[in-house]
Amino acid sequence: MIFKNKKILVISAHPDDETIGCGGTLYLAQKMGCNIKVLFLGEGVSTRFPNKENSDKSKKAKKIRENESKKALSILNIKQYKFSDRLCTQFDKFPIIDLVREIEYEINQFKPQIIFTHCDNETNIDHVYAHNATMIACRPTEISQIESIFSFETLCSGNYYHRQKFNPNFYSDITKSYSQKLKAMKCYKNEIRKYPHPRSIKGLEINSRYRGMQSGLELAEAFRLERAINTNKLFK
Numbered sequence: 391m392i393f394k395n396k397k398i399l400v401i402s403a404h405p406d407d408e409t410i411g412c413g414g415t416l417y418l419a420q421k422m423g424c425n426i427k428v429l430f431l432g433e434g435v436s437t438r439f440p441n442k443e444n445s446d447k448s449k450k451a452k453k454i455r456e457n458e459s460k461k462a463l464s465i466l467n468i469k470q471y472k473f474s475d476r477l478c479t480q481f482d483k484f485p486i487i488d489l490v491r492e493i494e495y496e497i498n499q500f501k502p503q504i505i506f507t508h509c510d511n512e513t514n515i516d517h518v519y520a521h522n523a524t525m526i527a528c529r530p531t532e533i534s535q536i537e538s539i540f541s542f543e544t545l546c547s548g549n550y551y552h553r554q555k556f557n558p559n560f561y562s563d564i565t566k567s568y569s570q571k572l573k574a575m576k577c578y579k580n581e582i583r584k585y586p587h588p589r590s591i592k593g594l595e596i597n598s599r600y601r602g603m604q605s606g607l608e609l610a611e612a613f614r615l616e617r618a619i620n621t622n623k624l625f626k
Contacts, residue, residue: 392504392538395423399502401493401524403516404434404478405459406578409466410589411542412506413571414564414598415611417466426468429496430459431489431523432476432516435580443477454580462574472496481519489523497527501535509541509614511556517544530619539616545588545597558612561605568598568609 398419402408408416408428420426435451436443456473463471474492481489507524508517521541528536543556564571575594576582585592601610 393419393422393424396425396504396537397500397502398424398426398504398506399496399500400426400428401496401505401507401520402428402430403481403508403514403520404432405430405455405473406434406462406575406581407508407517407544408506409462409571409574409578410545410594411508412540412562412611412613413462413466413574414567414609415562415613416468416506417567417570417574418562418564420467425470427470427496427500427502428463428468428472429493430471430473431492431520432474432478432481434478437478437480443480451580455578458577458579458581462577465570465574465577470500476516479514479516481516486519486523486526489519490527493523493527497536503535503537505536505539506613507539507541509543509556511554512544514544525616528617530617536619537621538618540613541616542611542613543597545593546583556612556614558601558604558614560613560615561601561607561610562613563605563607563609564598564611565602565608568595 400408416426433452435455436448439445439448505528508521510518510521512518528539583590598609601612602608
């Protein structure tokens with residue numbers, strides 16, 4: 391199995407993206423012996439405080455989001471994570487090399503074989519920069535241990551990008567892990583919206599069932615395999 395006994399690094403723009411994009415898959419992966427770490431590149435809430443991104447209210451909201459994330463990751467049985475504090479929707483204000491170097495550092499320290507990150511079909515600039523920086527940091531070299539890179543979809547940001555849609559080519563059966571994914575998502579109380587918003591409980595289920603219908607499964611998470619290198623270990 392592709393996810394058995396592997397080291398997996400998830401590169402997420404903000405806390406909650408990891409659960410929305412691949413929470414069910416991560417829960418199953420850790421049950422198959424995978425060692426998983428999540429890197430959060432930004433804090434995800436400061437954009438809700440225009441011109442007051444560094445105010446006490448913004449900092450309080452950031453702390454709440456971080457605590458929600460720790461609870462969600464605990465439900466998914468993920469014990470390794472790192473929070474960075476880049477301001478939300480402002481990744482484009484910094485040289486992309488800053489993101490690349492942080493990702494490269496985590497790759498060099500953690501030595502993952504599998505990477506999960508955002509797709510680039512997004513309206514959220516942070517998600518796009520996370521994707522682009524990851525692809526740069528994961529460029530193949532003679533010392534690279536990375537076997538495969540998967541991009542995931544993020545409900546809300548991805549649903550509003552109409553010019554080009556996310557076209558998955560890899561599906562993960564989360565029928566047996568959807569309840570854990572839902573439980574983890576409910577930890578992000580301030581991020582859940584009312585239906586018909588895509589980032590609602592019903593929206594999450596509809597998308598999982600839709601991806602399931604595409605792949606002959608009951609419930610699924612969809613990914614785009616960005617690159618796979620057969621090292622003769624990949625499918626063992």
